[in-house]
Amino acid sequence: MNIKGLLFGSAAALVAVSGAQAADAIVAAEPEPMEYVRVCDAFGTGYFYIPGTETCLKVGGRVRFDATYGDAYSVNNDGTYTNTRAELYMNSASDTEYGALKTSLVARFDYNPRYDVSTLDGNNTRTRIMEATISLGGFQVGLADSLYESFVDYAGNVDSDDVIDYGPSEVNQISYTYKADNGFSAFVAVEDDGQIKHDHIGASSDWPNVSGGVKFDNGTFMAALVGGYDESAEEGAIKARIGGKFGAFNAFIMGGWNTDGKTTNSYAPGDTYVGWGDWALWSGAGYEFSDKVSANVQVAYSDNKTLSVVGNVQWTPIAGVLIMPEVAYTNWDNPVVNDDAWSGMLRFQRTF
Numbered sequence: 001m002n003i004k005g006l007l008f009g010s011a012a013a014l015v016a017v018s019g020a021q022a023a024d025a026i027v028a029a030e031p032e033p034m035e036y037v038r039v040c041d042a043f044g045t046g047y048f049y050i051p052g053t054e055t056c057l058k059v060g061g062r063v064r065f066d067a068t069y070g071d072a073y074s075v076n077n078d079g080t081y082t083n084t085r086a087e088l089y090m091n092s093a094s095d096t097e098y099g100a101l102k103t104s105l106v107a108r109f110d111y112n113p114r115y116d117v118s119t120l121d122g123n124n125t126r127t128r129i130m131e132a133t134i135s136l137g138g139f140q141v142g143l144a145d146s147l148y149e150s151f152v153d154y155a156g157n158v159d160s161d162d163v164i165d166y167g168p169s170e171v172n173q174i175s176y177t178y179k180a181d182n183g184f185s186a187f188v189a190v191e192d193d194g195q196i197k198h199d200h201i202g203a204s205s206d207w208p209n210v211s212g213g214v215k216f217d218n219g220t221f222m223a224a225l226v227g228g229y230d231e232s233a234e235e236g237a238i239k240a241r242i243g244g245k246f247g248a249f250n251a252f253i254m255g256g257w258n259t260d261g262k263t264t265n266s267y268a269p270g271d272t273y274v275g276w277g278d279w280a281l282w283s284g285a286g287y288e289f290s291d292k293v294s295a296n297v298q299v300a301y302s303d304n305k306t307l308s309v310v311g312n313v314q315w316t317p318i319a320g321v322l323i324m325p326e327v328a329y330t331n332w333d334n335p336v337v338n339d340d341a342w343s344g345m346l347r348f349q350r351t352f
Contacts, residue, residue: 043093043100053094060089062351072160072308072328072343073272083112087130099137104144106131130170139176145169147177147187148211148267152224152241155254156284156298156310159345160328163308164280164300165269166239166256167228168209183218187211193232193266207231209266220245222252228267235260237267237276251285261303270302273336277303292316305333322349 040047040056047056064085071077090105110126133142144150146168155161168191175189190208213226221244229236236259243252258268261278268276284298293315300308312326324347331340 040093042095043102047091047093050092055092055094058089058091058093060352062087062349064347064349066345066347068343068345070341070343072163072310072330072341075332075337075339075341077341081112081114083110085110096136100135102133102135104131104133104135105129128170138178139174141174143170143172146171146173146191146211146228146266147175147189147213148226148228148239151187151213151215152226152239152254153222153243153252155282155300156252157286157296157314158284158298158310158312158328159324159326159347160308160310160343161282161284161298163310163328163330164271164276164282164302164306166254166280166282167237167269168266171209183216184214185217186214191266193230211267230265230267233263233265235263235265235268237265239267248288249285250287251283253283254281256280270304271306271308271330271332273332274302274304274306274334279303307331307333320351322347322351324349 037051038049040049043056044058046058046060048058049055050057062085064083064087066083066085067080068082069080086109088105088107091102093100093102095101106129108128108130110128111124112126113124129143131142131144133140133144135141149167149169155166171194172192173189175187177185177187179185189211191211193209209228209230209232211226211228213224215222215224217224221242223240223242225238225240227236227238237256239254239256241252241254244250256268256276257279258265258276261276264270264275268280270276280300280302282298282300284296286294286296288294293313295311295313297311298309300306308328308330310326310328312324315323317323324345326345326347328343328345329340330343332338
């Protein structure tokens with residue numbers, strides 16, 4: 001065999017061997033595409049797209065511990081007690097041809113050794129759904145605080161702001177809110193008053209309550225007027241509020257009028273012992289000493305001579321962490337009770 005034949009024979013053998021080995025080789029599979037979580041900035045901070053959808057989701061919550069002495073709401077609760085609270089927030093939002101479709105869920109869990117275990121979930125724990133709503137194009141249905149309360153921004157920036165109560169919280173409702181670009185807004189709502197009609201008793205009704213209001217708020221100045229009609233009581237109330245922010249200082253005043261000063265209703269609920277009478281007033285102010293320290297005070301008074309004074313200092317040493325001491329004083333001067341009460345609280349809270 002000559003040299004040329006030897007080379008061609010060797011090359012053919014090598015090709016045959018390589019082909020046999022290639023048939024037995026393991027080929028790595030192509031990596032499957034991975035979908036990363038995307039930030040959704042169309043509805044505010046904290047939203048992200050649920051993978052595989054165009055729906056945005058925001059998850060948050062807070063954990064709070066309160067150590068309290070006394071009770072600003074009652075003369076019969078002296079002594080000390082503690083309460084630990086956890087809240088979970090979940091919000092979704094997506095664009096539709098009818099506007100933004102949103103849902104909101106707030107779940108609250110409280111542990112208080114002084115709770116009556118027989119009325120709770122056991123082990124002194126109280127579990128509640130505070131909010132569960134669906135909204136689309138200004139319409140909202142579900143469980144939330146009455147807009148009669150929240151539309152005017154509740155009362156002051158203190159915990160015991162409702163010793164003299166200013167309206168119903170946590171009601172099933174159907175509402176519509178209109179918002180203009182110039183700071184004007186308005187709402188109308190029907191709310192479940194929890195009453196069931198019993199014809200043989202004749203003490204309640206099967207119709208919902210009605211509330212509505214208008215507001216102007218440009219971020220610096222706010223003026224609002226709301227009203228509510230309690231169908232079961234056949235009475236109602238009107239509230240007006242004005243407030244403003246002036247640099248580091250803010251202040252407000254709010255007044256309520258009861259259509260029947262001799263009774264209470266959902267929109268003029270009074271305090272622990274008596275109703276407003278014909279009217280009630282709330283006023284408050286706050287000052288930011290720095291981006292970490294602020295102070296707030298609120299004074300409320302009713303026609304039935306209930307006086308409530310509350311003040312606190314809010315310290316946020318770390319973003320999302322609040323340490324807040326608060327002191328409250330209440331005086332009742334009416335035929336039902338003529339006494340006063342002090343309350344002191346120290347709060348530790350982490351919001352995320």
